[in-house]
Amino acid sequence: MMNVLPAAAERLKRKWRQKLIRSLPGQVVIQVTDKCNAACPQCGMRISSDFTRKSLAREDVFKIIDAAGDRGVKAISFTGGEPLLVLDDLCAYMDRAGENGIPFIRTGTNGFLFRGSPKPGFRDRIGKLARQVAATPVRNFWISLDSCDSKIHERMRGFKGIVEGIEKALPIFHDEGLYPSANLGINRNLGGDLTRNLDPRDYSDPKDYEQALYKAYSKGFSKFYKKVIELGFTIANACYPMSVDPDQEDLEAVYAATCSENIVRFSQKEKKMIFKALKDTIPSFREKIRIFTPLASLDALIREYGGKTASSFPCQGGLNYHFIDSQTGNTFPCGYRGGENFGKYWHLNGKTRDLQPDCRLCDWECFRDPSELAGPVLDLFSSPLGLVKKTARDPLGVKTWARDLLYYRACGYFNGRSAPDYRRMSRV
Ligand code: SF4
Numbered sequence: 001m002m003n004v005l006p007a008a009a010e011r012l013k014r015k016w017r018q019k020l021i022r023s024l025p026g027q028v029v030i031q032v033t034d035k036c037n038a039a040c041p042q043c044g045m046r047i048s049s050d051f052t053r054k055s056l057a058r059e060d061v062f063k064i065i066d067a068a069g070d071r072g073v074k075a076i077s078f079t080g081g082e083p084l085l086v087l088d089d090l091c092a093y094m095d096r097a098g099e100n101g102i103p104f105i106r107t108g109t110n111g112f113l114f115r116g117s118p119k120p121g122f123r124d125r126i127g128k129l130a131r132q133v134a135a136t137p138v139r140n141f142w143i144s145l146d147s148c149d150s151k152i153h154e155r156m157r158g159f160k161g162i163v164e165g166i167e168k169a170l171p172i173f174h175d176e177g178l179y180p181s182a183n184l185g186i187n188r189n190l191g192g193d194l195t196r197n198l199d200p201r202d203y204s205d206p207k208d209y210e211q212a213l214y215k216a217y218s219k220g221f222s223k224f225y226k227k228v229i230e231l232g233f234t235i236a237n238a239c240y241p242m243s244v245d246p247d248q249e250d251l252e253a254v255y256a257a258t259c260s261e262n263i264v265r266f267s268q269k270e271k272k273m274i275f276k277a278l279k280d281t282i283p284s285f286r287e288k289i290r291i292f293t294p295l296a297s298l299d300a301l302i303r304e305y306g307g308k309t310a311s312s313f314p315c316q317g318g319l320n321y322h323f324i325d326s327q328t329g330n331t332f333p334c335g336y337r338g339g340e341n342f343g344k345y346w347h348l349n350g351k352t353r354d355l356q357p358d359c360r361l362c363d364w365e366c367f368r369d370p371s372e373l374a375g376p377v378l379d380l381f382s383s384p385l386g387l388v389k390k391t392a393r394d395p396l397g398v399k400t401w402a403r404d405l406l407y408y409r410a411c412g413y414f415n416g417r418s419a420p421d422y423r424r425m426s427r428v
């Protein structure tokens with residue numbers, strides 16, 4: 001009897017938490033196509049990858065969006081491949097999401113259309129693109145940038161001259177009332193020569209390598225933020241490394257953006273130092289550019305990779321966040337749990353009933369960051385005593401979380417349809 005009661009209480013608590021999570025605003029990431037024209041070495045969808053590419057049928061995407069609207073989903077992302085390869089469809093999808101009352105609509109580009117900026121007609125061409133995208137209810141439009149070194153970024157993408165093109169395109173987008181965000185996928189080239197030449201074999205003591213890594217990535221992130229500010233971006237986000245280790249049996253990626261190449265594959269210790277470098281760099285730039293990456297999330301990842309798993313909040317993937325892949329048009333808990341196929345999104349009801357809110361298998365920021373930010377609120381209603389204990393153990397963690405929220409508010413919750421309020425940002 002003594003053991004039965006706590007077990008029953010734990011079961012009840014988990015059920016209640018599941019219910020709470022489902023009542024929070026949901027999120028859907030729809031991979032509209034896996035076609036891509038870029039050469040990125042860090043991604044399984046690069047142009048040289050040999051597999052049969054597919055785009056979702058237009059009618060199916062509309063059905064998914066309508067079902068998401070009916071489920072009360074508040075955030076929808078249209079990803080690729082390269083979403084602008086299906087530009088007209090993409091704009092129709094974003095309009096449909098707006099008609100369904102979904103306020104947080106995101107999409108982006110690898111920047112291929114920003115090639116050829118010295119040629120005549122560039123301004124008109126990009127003006128037309130900016131007007132078309134800005135006419136939809138899209139809230140955030142990202143442009144990928146892999147390195148603070150333009151040459152390296154262009155080599156990785158396989159697009160010569162796009163950084164110059166991005167710089168010229170940004171004011172054109174701003175004139176149309178759209179403020180694109182710079183999207184950095186963390187990789188070994190992000191800091192240019194600072195980070196890409198680091199080799200653990202050059203260090204006899206692993207601790208020295210970790211320190212060198214921390215220093216190099218701190219400088220690399222710093223150079224990256226300076227670069228994107230110079231280019232004219234007003235929002236920046238960092239995507240955590242999307243590598244899946246071949247020996248990580250519990251993950252079966254369905255999102256082909258994942259890969260196991262060295263350029264995005266880091267050991268746990270390396271990840272810890274990289275997240276620490278990012279966390280320590282961000283505060284110096286928070287008043288100069290709207291940086292989405294929450295410090296609370298980085299804190300949690302640093303602790304996680306330092307061996308303190310239970311202190312991070314579990315991911316909501318599968319419960320109220322979902323991923324739809326372009327190959328099958330089916331729904332998965334996220335881009336990494338390909339073994340759990342829920343079928344068509346519009347038939348989802350009930351299929352995820354038994355999922356438990358306890359996944360921490362990857363660092364996919366699309367799902368981990370909002371889960372971490374919502375964590376304390378969920379704890380407050382599902383496990384107030386646990387929250388009190390956690391706060392007592394780590395009062396600084398709660399302070400970081402609260403400051404993130406204040407900063408988010410000062411940034412207008414990263415509304416990519418309005419200019420930043422630098423005065424407000426500097427006050428946080
Ligand atoms: S990262 Fe994006 S742009 Fe690069 S190959 Fe993958 S899908 Fe294409």
Ligand code: SF4
Nearest residue numbers: 315317334359361362
């Ligand atoms: S942590 Fe989230 S995104 Fe990662 S595998 Fe688990 S459910 Fe998926």
